[in-house]
Each structure stands twice: as C-alpha cells, then as structure tokens.
Amino acid sequence: MPKLQSAAELEKFRAELLAKRDPAKPCIAVCAGAACDGMDSAAVAAAFLAEAATQKLDGKLEIRTTGCHGYCEKGPNVVVTPGDICYFEVQPTDVPEIIAATLKGEVVERLVYKDPATGAKAVHMSEVPFYKHQTRLLIGDNPKIDPMRIDDYFAVGGYAGLVKALTTMTPEQVLAEVKKANLRGRGGGGFPAGSKWETTRNAPEKTKYVIVNGHEGESAAFMDRAMLTGNPHKILEGLIIGAYAIGAQKGFMYTRHDMPLLEKHVRQALAQATEYGLLGENILGSGFNFECELHFDVGIFVSGESSALMRSIEGNAPEPRPKYIRTSVNGIWDKPSNLNNVETWANVPQIISKGAEWFTSIGSEKSKGTKLISLSGNVVNSGIVEVPMGTPLRTLVFDIGGGVRDGKTLKAIHFGGAMGGSIPADLIDAPLDFDGMSKLGAPIGAGGLLLMDEDTDMIEVARYLMDFLVNESCGKCVPCREGMQQMLQILTRLTEGQGRKGDLELLEDLIEVTGVASLCALGKTSGDPLKSMFRYFKPEYESRIVSSAGGSDNK
Amino acid sequence: MTEIVLTIDGKEVKARAGMTVLQAAQQEGIYIPTLCHHEKLEAFGGCRLCMVEVEARGWTSYVVSCVYPVAKDIVVRTRSEKVDKIRKVLVEELMAHAPDSPELIRMAEEYGADRDRFERSASFCIVCGLCVRYCNEVKQKNAVGFIDNGARREISFIPEVARKECWDCQECFAICPTSYAQAAYLLTEALAFPGQRKEAVKVKKAPKPKRVIPIMPAPVTT
The missing domain is CATH 3.40.50.11540 (NADH-ubiquinone oxidoreductase 51kDa subunit)
Known part of the structure; x- marks a missing residue:
C-alpha cells in the first residue's frame, strides 16, 4: 500500500474499499476480548475458519476475529451481520449449525438470548436487554473491526x-x-x-x-x-x-x-x-x-x-x-x-x-458524552457497558446488569476501585455523573463498578482494597508506605475478630494524614474507600470492635 | 536576580526565585524539621516531615517545603494544629521501625508522638534513601540502591559494587538516621565478601580502611 498523500486520496481509498464490500454478504464476528478468550473463543474462531475452508465458502461468508463486544458474562460471543444476530456461549460444536443457518438467512434459536424469568427470546443486538439500554458510541464498532486490519477501521468511517x-x-x-x-x-x-x-x-x-x-x-x-x-x-x-x-x-x-x-x-x-x-x-x-x-x-x-x-x-x-x-x-x-x-x-x-x-447533547449537565463502565461483582451480567453520562445507576445495575446474582439483595455499589468508594443500595437512583458521584463518596474513577450483595463483609472489602494498594505503592513517601501498611494491619485485625478499642480512631487519624501528606494520588486517595464506609457502614465496623473487645468468647 | 517576598510564620522573608520554601526558611533561621533532606542532595520529598501550611490566593494547602518553590506573597505557616498532627503521625509511623533513633526521639518530644502507637516492625530502616541518594549523587558509585516497592521497599548494597567501592568510603553511615546503612553493609560484607576488605587494602596500598563507627548517627543538616 503506497502512502496516502492527501485527504482526497484517503477518501478515494475508503470509497474503493467500501465498493468492494458487499453489505449483504454475511459476516460472522467472533469476540476475542479478554473474557471470551479465557473461555477459549480462539477454538470457536478456528472452527469457523476450518468449516468455511472445508465448505469452500470464501466468497459467500466472512469470518472475523474482533475485540471485546461487551457481554462478557455470556461469552464466547458471536455476532452475525447483517442483522446483528447475537449468539451466546458458543462452542466449537455449534459452528456448523451457525454457518448453515447464516447461509440460509436463518437464526439458530437455541443460541440466542433467553430471558431468565420469562423465557422470551431476543435475537438482534438491539433487543438484547444488556445491549438495548446502552449508547455504544465508542465500543459499538468493536464487533465490526478486526483490530489487525486498518481497512476495517476505514470501513466504519x-x-x-x-x-x-x-x-x-x-x-x-x-x-x-x-x-x-x-x-x-x-x-x-x-x-x-x-x-x-x-x-x-x-x-x-x-x-x-x-x-x-x-x-x-x-x-x-x-x-x-x-x-x-x-x-x-x-x-x-x-x-x-x-x-x-x-x-x-x-x-x-x-x-x-x-x-x-x-x-x-x-x-x-x-x-x-x-x-x-x-x-x-x-x-x-x-x-x-x-x-x-x-x-x-x-x-x-x-x-x-x-x-x-x-x-x-x-x-x-x-x-x-x-x-x-x-x-x-x-x-x-x-x-x-x-x-x-x-x-x-x-x-x-x-x-x-x-x-x-x-x-x-449527550450526557448530564456537567458531564458530557458517554462513559464506559466495567460491570462486575455480584451482578448477573458482567461486562463492558457504555451509557450516557447522567444515566441512573439503577439502569446500569438492573436493566443492563440484570440485578444481583442468585436472587440476593443489593447491599452496596462500589465505584473507582481501590481509590474509590462504596455507597449503600438505597442510593441506587443517583445519576452517573463525575461531580455527583464524588459528592456521594464513590467517585466514578476510571469506571469500574462493583456490585456487592447482602453477604458482603464491608471490612473485608476495605482490607482487600488496602492490600492491593500496599502492594502497588512505590514506597517512596512515608505516609503512603507506612500509613497504608498500618491501616492494612488494623483492618486485618478487624476481619479476624481481633479489633481493639481505639482502632477506628486510629484508622481515622491514618486516613487523614495519609490523605493530606502523601506524594501522589495513590496515597492521597487510599483512604477513600474506608472514608465512604465510615460514612455509610460505620455500625458494621463498630460491631467488630464491640464483639471482639467485649466478649472474646463469641469468636 | 529576582527577589521574591513571602511571609513565613508572620515574618516577611526575601528569597531568590527558584528557591524552595525550606531554603527560604533556613536562610532566615526558621526551623522546619526534615529527615530525608540533605543540602548536598537533590530534594526528594519522601519523608513529608517538612510539610507546611501555605496560603496562596485565599487557598490553604499543605505542601512539602523542601520541594515547593517560593512564590510572591504566599503566607507560610511552619506550625499549625494540622501540620503538627501530620508530623506526629508520621513520626509515630517511623518509630514503629526505629524507636531509638535520636532524631526521631527529638521530633517525638516536639510533636507529642507516642513511640508505641503502632506495632513494632522488624526492620529498623526508615527508607529515607539518604544512603542511596548520597552514593548516587555525591559519590556516583551506586553501591547501594532501593529494591522492591511499597511496604516491602528496602535498601540493599550491591555486593559486586560494594566490595570495590565501600571499604574506604562508608560516608553514608554517618548520614543514616538509624544506623541501618551500616548494618546492611556489614551484613553484605559478611555474606558476600568476608575478609576481602583487607585484601583490597594490600593491593592498592591505600590508607587503612575506615573503622566502623559507633552506632550514634550524626545529626543531619538542619
């Protein structure tokens, strides 16, 4: 390929590229995102290619390996165009059936989305509940692109x-x-x-x-x-x-x-x-x-x-x-x-x-555009979600996420990873917004949303996150290196039922000093999850002190 | 030369552009505690004990004075309730490692730190990095370096370099606030090149190697 010398040359190249592509020609896109890859989507892709070769389908069908489609929970994902027909949990043995149906313009009913409650089926991406409440401006192109081919990117504009x-x-x-x-x-x-x-x-x-x-x-x-x-x-x-x-x-x-x-x-x-x-x-x-x-x-x-x-x-x-x-x-x-x-x-x-x-025109008053959210934890549908800023968390958690796993009750929503915060379930109608979420104590951060069910031990969550940070800090400055280590020790003690009187006050001192004195944002915000938990879940922490200091026999 | 006027603890102070708040304070004889600071070394900003309160354009913030550049009309307070609390907790955290360090004992008295507030830690190194940075910046030998990260970060002598460079230097021993540098060196010597110090002396016909100094650190420049 010679260099494109001008904008006109690029647009000419794009036009030629599109002219060569027949939009009616079926294309099978196999997701090779991290989660699908972990469920051996590579074997599925290989099976498609092998089957297409055996049947000599070169001109009639295209097989494409793509990046993440989003619905990680139900991988390996396969999307067939035209029509954006979604197949979930596809195995290599399903391949001949999908190819046969695709060539005939039919749908493999047993592999499409089925509502767990009603049993209603959803064939096209626009009908699948996980996708239909989203606005996929950024990630929406993923099923259309083989990341190894720049032509595919040109083809989507x-x-x-x-x-x-x-x-x-x-x-x-x-x-x-x-x-x-x-x-x-x-x-x-x-x-x-x-x-x-x-x-x-x-x-x-x-x-x-x-x-x-x-x-x-x-x-x-x-x-x-x-x-x-x-x-x-x-x-x-x-x-x-x-x-x-x-x-x-x-x-x-x-x-x-x-x-x-x-x-x-x-x-x-x-x-x-x-x-x-x-x-x-x-x-x-x-x-x-x-x-x-x-x-x-x-x-x-x-x-x-x-x-x-x-x-x-x-x-x-x-x-x-x-x-x-x-x-x-x-x-x-x-x-x-x-x-x-x-x-x-x-x-x-x-x-x-x-x-x-x-x-x-998209988004909330002060946060514009869409936001990618990684949905995980005790949620029915884990995956990558894209919604306009300002979308209520309820939409994310229930309409898209399908609610809490195993029919349990939602206890808390955690945003922003180890430097974020947890808010209780009753704040579920809060909109996804940079400033609003920060005020609630659960800043969006990069966009990791973790759902926690009724069985979650909030002290263990804080301990886990602190343990992560202790290992990821560089160790240059004292408040981060030593302060977090001390917080981790206290939290570990609490989770083991060895909480002492004064532990919570000690934690509060450490949160304050680590927050103001640390060199970078890692240390400065390391106490934020704890701060949010003291704000919303303090009784749970207090109960650990009472139970272990008062009567060691309950342990 | 641009002169900058700022206020430190209510006193009008003149400083040169590019100076740090710590330098401006020191030149006026105003004391700010430091631990990882050394006049021969580049500012590190690691121990955070030199934190001060700065008021600029109506905003109050907490900054490390060894790095923060002087600016026109800022108001610096070297002590306040919050500053003292920060220093107290930091000293307490460090005393979990080195409760007997004379420098820490002095600061603990000043800020009311409780040396037993946190559980004692096994290592008495406070990772101020003076030895590492002195060896790198002043001696340019890099015989001692940082290894690992986070709470596991420690200093370590590199045997291959240390056996050649350290026997007639050992200048880092005196600037170490806890005498850990000396201990770490002796351990390295004992494990990696026992007795070779003498050999090096013989070959190079150099002056007698330095005697190990008693464990009583000299005060760091204030």
Whole structure:
C-alpha cells in the first residue's frame, strides 16, 4: 500500500474499499476480548475458519476475529451481520449449525438470548436487554473491526475526524472544539481535557509530547484494555488529532507489559498507520509531522500516575515526583507533556467529526458524552457497558446488569476501585455523573463498578482494597508506605475478630494524614474507600470492635 | 536576580526565585524539621516531615517545603494544629521501625508522638534513601540502591559494587538516621565478601580502611 498523500486520496481509498464490500454478504464476528478468550473463543474462531475452508465458502461468508463486544458474562460471543444476530456461549460444536443457518438467512434459536424469568427470546443486538439500554458510541464498532486490519477501521468511517481536522481546521479550532465539547478526562479525575491541552499548547518549550495512558490497573476496571485491544486506531486517531491541536511532535502509548494481544494489536496499528502515511512526516499532505511509540510499564499500579508514568518513559523507576509544576508544563524530560486516558482520546475523533454541539447533547449537565463502565461483582451480567453520562445507576445495575446474582439483595455499589468508594443500595437512583458521584463518596474513577450483595463483609472489602494498594505503592513517601501498611494491619485485625478499642480512631487519624501528606494520588486517595464506609457502614465496623473487645468468647 | 517576598510564620522573608520554601526558611533561621533532606542532595520529598501550611490566593494547602518553590506573597505557616498532627503521625509511623533513633526521639518530644502507637516492625530502616541518594549523587558509585516497592521497599548494597567501592568510603553511615546503612553493609560484607576488605587494602596500598563507627548517627543538616 503506497502512502496516502492527501485527504482526497484517503477518501478515494475508503470509497474503493467500501465498493468492494458487499453489505449483504454475511459476516460472522467472533469476540476475542479478554473474557471470551479465557473461555477459549480462539477454538470457536478456528472452527469457523476450518468449516468455511472445508465448505469452500470464501466468497459467500466472512469470518472475523474482533475485540471485546461487551457481554462478557455470556461469552464466547458471536455476532452475525447483517442483522446483528447475537449468539451466546458458543462452542466449537455449534459452528456448523451457525454457518448453515447464516447461509440460509436463518437464526439458530437455541443460541440466542433467553430471558431468565420469562423465557422470551431476543435475537438482534438491539433487543438484547444488556445491549438495548446502552449508547455504544465508542465500543459499538468493536464487533465490526478486526483490530489487525486498518481497512476495517476505514470501513466504519475511521480517520474521518483526522481528515477534517487537518484539512479544514486550524490547531486552535480543534482545541476550541474540544473545549466547547467539555470533554472531561475519563481516567479518574474528570479534569477538562481541553484546558489541559491548552496548558501544554501554551507552554513555552517547543518540544511537546502527547501520551495515551493505557495503564489500566484499577481493580475491576477492564474497559480501556477492551478499547485499546479491540479498536487501537480509534485511540491513535484521537492522539494524532490532539497532537495537531497541541503542537506535539511525538506521542507515546503507555500500557501494561502483561497483555500480549494488546501489544500485538497496537504494534500492528502503529505499523499500518505509518505505512498509510497517517504517522510520520507531512501527514496527508498537511505539513504536520507526528510519530508515536509504544512503551510498557514495569508492573506496578503507581506506573499509571502521571508523573510516575513519565519517569518510566524516561527510563527511570516509576516514582511520582511532587507536582508543584504540572506535567502538562514540565513532563517527560522536562518538556510539556499532555497525558490523557485511553477513553478520553477515543472520544476525540467523534467530537471533531460530529462537532461539539452533538457531543454536548449527550450526557448530564456537567458531564458530557458517554462513559464506559466495567460491570462486575455480584451482578448477573458482567461486562463492558457504555451509557450516557447522567444515566441512573439503577439502569446500569438492573436493566443492563440484570440485578444481583442468585436472587440476593443489593447491599452496596462500589465505584473507582481501590481509590474509590462504596455507597449503600438505597442510593441506587443517583445519576452517573463525575461531580455527583464524588459528592456521594464513590467517585466514578476510571469506571469500574462493583456490585456487592447482602453477604458482603464491608471490612473485608476495605482490607482487600488496602492490600492491593500496599502492594502497588512505590514506597517512596512515608505516609503512603507506612500509613497504608498500618491501616492494612488494623483492618486485618478487624476481619479476624481481633479489633481493639481505639482502632477506628486510629484508622481515622491514618486516613487523614495519609490523605493530606502523601506524594501522589495513590496515597492521597487510599483512604477513600474506608472514608465512604465510615460514612455509610460505620455500625458494621463498630460491631467488630464491640464483639471482639467485649466478649472474646463469641469468636 | 529576582527577589521574591513571602511571609513565613508572620515574618516577611526575601528569597531568590527558584528557591524552595525550606531554603527560604533556613536562610532566615526558621526551623522546619526534615529527615530525608540533605543540602548536598537533590530534594526528594519522601519523608513529608517538612510539610507546611501555605496560603496562596485565599487557598490553604499543605505542601512539602523542601520541594515547593517560593512564590510572591504566599503566607507560610511552619506550625499549625494540622501540620503538627501530620508530623506526629508520621513520626509515630517511623518509630514503629526505629524507636531509638535520636532524631526521631527529638521530633517525638516536639510533636507529642507516642513511640508505641503502632506495632513494632522488624526492620529498623526508615527508607529515607539518604544512603542511596548520597552514593548516587555525591559519590556516583551506586553501591547501594532501593529494591522492591511499597511496604516491602528496602535498601540493599550491591555486593559486586560494594566490595570495590565501600571499604574506604562508608560516608553514608554517618548520614543514616538509624544506623541501618551500616548494618546492611556489614551484613553484605559478611555474606558476600568476608575478609576481602583487607585484601583490597594490600593491593592498592591505600590508607587503612575506615573503622566502623559507633552506632550514634550524626545529626543531619538542619
């Protein structure tokens, strides 16, 4: 493939590509997302390919291995187009039947969704309860794309945002559009991305960097991985547009070292984008130069903290440094560096191609667009969900999630992993909103939603999360290294029924000091889950003290 | 040279641009406790004991003075109820490791810290990193480094480097607030290159190796 020299060449190439594709030709998309892969979707995909080869179906049927579809609970997932027919829990033995039905334009009834209560069947994606309450702007393309093929991304309109930005907009206009869209960072803080971009853009240094933070380490969060593995070009396109707006010449994709499929897909995406002239010099004849490098962590959670991440890219140990000067001004090698999360970058192409006005029409008053949520815990339907900001938690938990597993009662909803918080079930009608959820004490964080049923021991939850952080801290500063260790010891004592009088006061002191004195956000927010539990579940904690201090015989 | 005027503990203080609040305070003789700070080393911001209260444009925040740059018209308070509480709890956490460190004992008195508030920990290293950073930045030998992370983080001498570099240096022993550096070195020597110190002396015809100093750390620069 020769380089695309201009926007017109890209659009011509896209038109030719689409002309060659027959929308009526059936396509079977096999999910190879992390959960389906764990249920051996590879064997299912292999069976499809083998069967298609045996029957010589080359011209009549397409088999595609794709990224995560979302409904992890019912994997391996298979989606047949046209019609978006969803098959669940597909086994290699089901393959001949699916192929036969697909060729005849029929449906394999026994593999479609069946409502557990009524037995009613749902054949198409738009009817399956898990999907029908969602707005899948970001993850919706996943079943249509083989992440190893840039052509598939072009076919769904990929790189149109980049074309628009480079050919019809100045960098200032791109920046203004993102600011107008009020895109807020999806990594946890909810900081306006446009303002951050502007700071880096206005920093005096000429050399600037843009970075994708793909270091997803929050417990119970797995949507960035699904996006980056399933549709790497979408994130890359956002990054290139951002670099153009900011005036950066180089970008980094920083991610975890332990996801081989992700690495393979991102490497391929970078290579193909370079081959097509979307990375490199004079991109699409615009005069804009940009290159991008893939970089891996060394395996601890704190690597995802912005200053630690930048130290890591420099080749140093991932230790945060005090940020009295922001990394957007003084980042990698002391150059202005703009860091955004995977999902934030993924939102950029659609904001440019469809406009800020369209984007702000979705979502709540102060949180715009959609949000990817990883749904897990004691929920019927675990998976990756995308809903407009402002959606009530009830919709997420019951309509999409199908409620609590095994007919149990909901006790608490936990958001934001080890640095998030838990709220009781009676706050289920709260809307999904950055500020609203923070006020309740369960900030959305990166978007990991964990459901906890009536049997959940809240002290054990806090202990578990603290144990995670103790192991993921870098250990540089005293309050984080020592404070969390002390909190863990006390919590362990409480779970073992050895709570002492004064333990809760001690915990409160530790939460306060660790929160204000720690160097980075990991330590500063380490006490947040506990804080939320003291707010809503304190009697449960108090009962541990009384029972163990008062009468040791009940243990 | 730009001069910046700020207020520390009610006193008007003049400082140069680029100075830290700690430097500005020290030059005026205002005491702020430090542990991981050393004038020959780059600011680390690890022990957090030098935290002060800063009021800027109506906002009050808590910052580590060894890193925080001076700025025009900021109001710094080196002590307050909250600052003292932070220092108290931090000292208590460190005393779980090194209850007999003279520096910690002094601070414990000042801030009312209870040395037995937390359960005693096995290691008496407080991971201030003075030895590691001194060896790296001043001596440029890297004979001692950090290993592992989080609560498991510790300092460790690298035998291959230590056997060559440490016998006539040992300067980190004196700056260690708990004498752990010396203990860690002696353990490394005993395990990895016992008796080789003498050999090195013979070969290089160098002056006598330094004697191990008594366990009584010299005070860190204040």
